[in-house]
Amino acid sequence: MTVTVHLPTVLAALADGRSELAGSGDTVGAVVEHLADTWPRLAPRLRDGDGAPYPFVTYYLNDEDVRFADGFATPVRDGDELVLVPAIAGG
Amino acid sequence: MTSAPFASAPPGSGFTTPELQRYSRHLILPEVGLEGQGRLKASRVLLIGVGGLGSPAALYLAAAGVGTLGLVDFDVVDLTNLQRQVLHGTADVGRPKLDSATDRIRDVNPHVHLERFDTPLTTGNAREIARDFDLIVDGTDNFPTRYLVNQVSVLLGKPNVYGSIFRFEGQASVFAHPAGPCYQCLFPEPPPPGLVPSCAEGGVLGVLPGIVGTVQATEAIKLLLGVGQPLIGTLLLIDTLRMRFRSLRVRKDPSCPLCGTREIRELTAVGAACGTTDPASEGESPGRVREVDARELQKLLGRGQEIQVLDVRERFEWEIGAISGARHCPLGQWPAAVEGLDPAVETILYCKGGTRSRQAAAMLADRGFQRVGNLTGGILAWWRDIDGEAPRY
Secondary structure (H helix, E strand, C coil): ECCCCCCCCCHHHCCCCCCCEEEECCEEEHHHHHHHHHHCCCCCHHHHCCCCCCCCCCEHHHHHHEHHCHHCCCCCCCCCCCEEEEEEEEE | CCCCCCCCCCCCCCCHHHHHCCCHHHCCCCCHHHHHHHHCCCCCEEEEEECCCHHHHHHHHHHCCCCCCEEEECEECCCHCCCCCCCCHHHHCCCCHHHHHHHHHHHHCCCHHHHEEECCCCCCCCHHCCCCCCCCECCCCCCCHHHHHHHHHHHHHCCCEEEEEEEEEEEEEEEEECCCCHHHHHHCCCCCCCCCCCCCHHCECHHHHHHHHHHHHHHHHHHCCCCCCECCCEEEEECCCEEEEEECCCCCCCCCCCCCCCCCCCCCCCCCCCCCCCCCHHCCCCCCEEEEEEHHHHHHHCHHHEEEEEEEECCCHHHHHCCCCCCCCCHCCCHHHHHHCCCCCCEEECCCHHHHHHHHHHHHHHCCCCEEEEEECCHHHHHHCCCCCCCCC
């Protein structure tokens, strides 16, 4: 499955400035691991050392928070859109 | 140009004739009218922070005729604020922000009553400060205060009109409304110190808080008037580089300890201070990375022993000024920038305020560097304590 992943600019800087990446895998977690392998500098910002989601980065699959589905085990389909929303605090 | 809709104040409206003229463009909106304007006048809005987000929010809420604005801030106007904090002017540099905010808001609308709170928001004072307000506008600049604003909003049952910014992107929502989720439903925990740079380190487009702060003012006014569809359960993402707006659904989390299970009944400090501009309040490094203050680094350099000092800032920052003898290894060029360094030699890293370099130091430790240190407070601390003549930014 190929999924379009949307990164905020702060994370895009760790992926050669690309804010839209193609990720592949059968689940959200697999897509995240694929991105982590492809972009090592991005990896620690995507998930923790055990490959689990952070409580301060929310993943939206087709505009729905994956935590209310099956988290990283949520299956993806070709053409799905995955949006990363990190907590930011500036004011 | 049309004239004011009323030649004189109708009896019992509670408005003077100059007020009716001032609000005439509201009064002719069916969604506002005299009743809605009266509702705004009777409203009390608490703004936490009168910086980037609080500036436009306060200006527009005052201009709109919100009767009482509470302002919470303990900061002083700095020259670096003026690129985005439009409540304050050049002549205000060095003045308390509450003073310059008061002057500016009184000029915008003298009918607004101001209540000033010259203090940081804390677990000890937040309830007392927020108690008598109708809603809270979150214009803070750090995670611990954001979690505290959200807690007091939920515990007191007052909407939290949320906005947050970083570099070119912003977020806005309405949390803690009885019908919707809270901030902690969206982000159960803040990031650890060091993982996310502050605006002082990461930069922010000056106009961005103008966009997000006016979204917050709009949402506050909609809530006060009871019109439209406020961002309850919706997170608005704003990307100014591509000028794209995206709306995402935020669900109420039944397991949220604050608004779901309601285990949290008292205000509790959440997260160490990070994302702040005060280097002294930044968190501690992981055990593998030693914190080094400016005087200790000066001693290490003076002893002539072998030491590598790495400046991980961007090129434009390096060009403003650097510590003599440092090697420029901008984070954007890692890992290539640190190839060839000797992992056995003591290595001290620095950035502007100490956050980015702490993250970089942990990465070096991961790569097998034995003795890694982080300059606490970054080059700002070096300039403050060691080299007072240097240019700064």
